[in-house]
Structure formats: structure tokens, C-alpha cells
Amino acid sequence: MNKYGNELELILLLTDNHEHDTQELANSLGVTQRNIYYYFENLKKYGFKIIKNRTKYRLDRRNQFFRKLNDSIALNDSEAMFLYQMLMGQDDKNNMVQSIKVKFERFYNLELSTKPAHLKRRRRNIQKLREAMESHKMVRLRSYSSPHSKTKTDRIVEPFLFLNNENEVRCFELKTHVNKTFKVSRAHDVEILDVDWMHEHEHKELFTDIFMFSGEEKQSICLELGQLSHNLLIEEYPLSETYLEEIGDERWLLKTEVVSLVPVVRFVLGLFQDIKIIENVELKNLVEAQIAQMHKMIV
Template sequence: MRLEKFGNELELLLLLTDNNNYTAQQLADRLHVTRRNLYYYLDYLRNSGFQVIKTGAYYRLDPNSKFFRRLHDNIVFTKEEAAYLRRMLEASNKKDIILATLKTKLDRYYSLEGSFSPAALKRIHNNVRTLKEAMETQSVVVLRGYSSPHSKTVSDRVVEPYLLMNDDLDVRCYEMQSDMCKTFKVSRIKSVEVMDVFWMNQAKHSDLFTDIFMFSGDEKLPVKLRLGQLAYNLLLEEYPQSHPFLAPEKDEKHWIFKADVASYLGIGRFVLGLFQDIEVLQDQRFKQYIAGCVEQMSQKVSGFRPVRPTNNEP
């Protein structure tokens, strides 16, 4: 199929997403078509899953359209991935315009500017070095000024550090106060102070479980899904390591996925994105999690009349 066949549709997509306001006549003029033909193109976009919004006389595309969400998930880095790439660029000895441009784009788009200033890099380097020394001597340390995004507090944490992970971005520790093993971001530690005290809780140093969606945690959460052909294909394409956890049903049209996950975030995003082709079989907690996500989405789109999906949607 030649790209030229959809030239006007592609051009219309660009116009409706370039942050400018266009009336129907202005769009028709830019495409060199009649207004009647323009309305055909707009209907084509609607039928293809795009949400065309008209505000007064002006048209635009809703960035929350399913196509854009799937495109975003496929091509945009997570903040952790962007930070990892930024660290690799910082470690490079090359000095050229392209390298500097990439650093600037990552810093601006993912708000990494403060994380890679010379002072921040020196602080992180010192923290990693001190943590490694403490682990070698099995010493207790104080994580001074640790900034927690969950509790929104800055506090000192007395811990037994025993594992650096993710290219030294995270440190796994046993925390005295909570009597739990936790993962701390090295970049959120102001400084590390080694105490003249040796580990006393080594038996409690637990290994971290990482699931096929690359989420890590202490708890293993069982899930069981019934997948259609589309969900089966996409799961294998996006997560090849899922293959051992898949078993075909007798009808040869469905597959059972059964595995443990560390978090419902990864598996939940996959299920919600392909809900028409997936049936959640187990367990009850995961069903409640999905139901809660659906309820939140329903609240965000309240007031809109439901539309039956067309055949060209999965």
C-alpha cells in the first residue's frame, strides 16, 4: 500500500496536533480540498479510533485518543530509562554537538536537569563509593537527608546496605526502624555516613523478585489470564520472557497466562490496553485492582455517551 494514498489523512493528523487552532475552512484550504471532503477525512479519523474535538469553530485531536496512548507507551522512555541513558551519555568521553543535544533533550523532556549537574553527579558518586565500602565491611550506615516521594518527607534512615542494583541507581537495604527490606534511590540520598556498627540482621536480607514486566518487589502476586490471539501475540512480542508462562487451550484460539508478578502496574497496563481480548481469571486482588482502574477511568470520561467499538479496533 502506497503512503501517498493516505497523504491528506496524514497531513490532517499533523495539522490537528501542531498546537494551532484551525476552523474547518482553514483545514480544507491547507489540504486543498472542499469542506465536504474535509468532513469525510474527519469521519475517517473518528472511525480509526481518534477523538476529534470541536471547540466553537475550531478542531483538534484529543491527546488521550487510544492511538496516541499506545504510540506513547511504545516509543517514550520511562523516567528511569531516560535517567539510565543520560548516565551513559555522561560517562562518554566524546565531546560533540550530537551528544550535547541528546543530553539537553533528555534533561528538558524528562526534567533531569538537577540530577546531572556536576554537584549532583559528584554527590551520587560519593554515595555509591561509600555504600560499596560499607557493604564490603558489612557495616551499618545512615542515609542522611533521604527524600521520599511516597511519604513526601526528608529524613535520616539507619540501614544495612547489602545490594546495589540497576547500574548503581538503587541500593537494597534492611531498615532498622521498619524491620523491613527496602529499595532506596541513590540520587535521593544527600550523603552516606558509615557507623562503627556491624550488620546484626543478615538473615533478614531478602532477595528482590523481578517479574517479566521488569517490576521488582518482595511480594509475589499470582495472576491468571485467558488471552485471545491478539493479546497472546502482543505479550510475546513485547515480553518474550513470558513464553514459559503460556499454555494453549484446546480450542487453539486462546492461551492461559499464569505467573507471579511483583506489582500490578505492569500487568495491569497490559490488561487494560487489551481488555476486549483478555479475561482475568485470578486472583481476587488483581480483579479488584482492575475494577478500581476501570472505575477511575469511568469517572474521568463521565458525561460522554458510550460508543460501541468498531470492527477495526482490537
């Protein structure tokens, strides 16, 4: 097998829900341990993250490659945690339950989230945050861990809303003057400050539209749909059914608010013969611009 074939085979081995030492990997591929370390370096250059546990290795599946590969079926972190917590209440002797739990833990890195110390800290943080919300007090999120900047810093915030089964909290951060969503478990501790909220008028909830885009700002759209686009919309985005109004002759109006026009443009272009844009000038302009761009590519 050539170099790239070996690397592809190595990816499969490192994502088979087991951990392997370099000798096992070398034996499986018919190469030396030195070759395995060489392949490791190449995988790192390609953007893969290799996780080492003592002498054994596995791949972190949460990278861009696997995200693209699983984009159509992937769960977000909150959805994964919700389903995982449901599994936690099932029979531990059931082999299928155990198998699914292991896959959730490995793919979404949930091992830490289920440790007793972690759960205890999360419960304590939730209790303090709830108390601060009820009394309209600021809090200090101590040693908040940010995976993006890879730092641990204290954050002074005004917490005002729990999200995703209390796994996240919506806060107004004083330093940036921006509403942000924080993971409850990433704060080492929550300190309630003897300072009342000062920016309640700036608190904004996070709105999630029917296309599952989230944000603070939203805008209205109105589309007239035929039977095909109506059926596909409900199949792909079940939340949309609430906002559909039948107007006769197998036509429906979709009136709703969205955070982003990106998924709307994509939906309209995919079924342009079955859809009319009734409201939102910006949406019309974006669709026209996309059509013009496609025309240039074809001509």
C-alpha cells in the same frame, strides 16, 4: 488571543528548551510584563512549577499535567539516566547528540546529576555502600534529601542490594522497619557504622513483574490466551515471552508472578473474548466486579 489562549501559548514558550525573561515573554504574547506575572500565578495554581534562573524562566516538565500527557511514552528516572549516560559517551560535536542531551536534562532535571561534584559524591557513596554490604555493616545516610517531605535527614539503614546500575540502593531502615529504595546521589555522605546487620532475615529484594510493577509481595497468575491476546501481550510487555507456553490450537498459557493485579485486570478486560483466567480467585473476583460496575453504568 484570550486569557486562556495566552496561558497555553506561555506554556509552549516555557517548554521550548530555552529560558526567557519576562520582557521576551511579554513581547511574544503582545501583553505587558505585569500580565506575564499574573499568568505565572495562574499556572502555579494549576499545579505547574516555574523554575527561575536569575532573570529567566522555564517550566518544570515533571508535573502531573506533563506526566499524563506523556504517559504512553514517558521514561522513568532510571531509564532516562541510563540512556543519558549512554549519550555521555558519544561524540560531543554531534549536533543531534547535543540536542537529545539538552532535552533529557530539561525534561528529567539531569543537569545536577552530571556535575563533577555530584558524580564524585555518587562514586564515594557507592564505594562505601559496597564496603558496608560486603562486611554486613549498618550505615548512616547523612543529610538524605527527600523530595516528597522536602527534608534532609540522617537515615540509619542496612544496605543489601544495588539497583538500576547502582543509581539506587535497597536498604532495611531501622526507624520504620521497612525495606526501602534510596537514591544513592541524594545522600550527602555515607558513614559506615561499627554495627553489624541485625535484620538480615527481613531483607527483601524488590521484584519487578512483566507489567513493570515493582514491590516485595507477589502472587501467581495463570491465563489461557488466544492468538490476539498472545501477540498483544508480547508487543506491550516483551518480558512476558519467557513465561508463555504453547498448548496447541493457537492457544498459550501465561504462568507468572505479579506484584499487582491492576494491569492484569486491565489486560483481561480489554481482550476478554480471547482470554480465560485459569488461576487466581482474586483476579476472577476483580474482573467480575469491574464487569458488574460497567453493566450498571450502561443500564
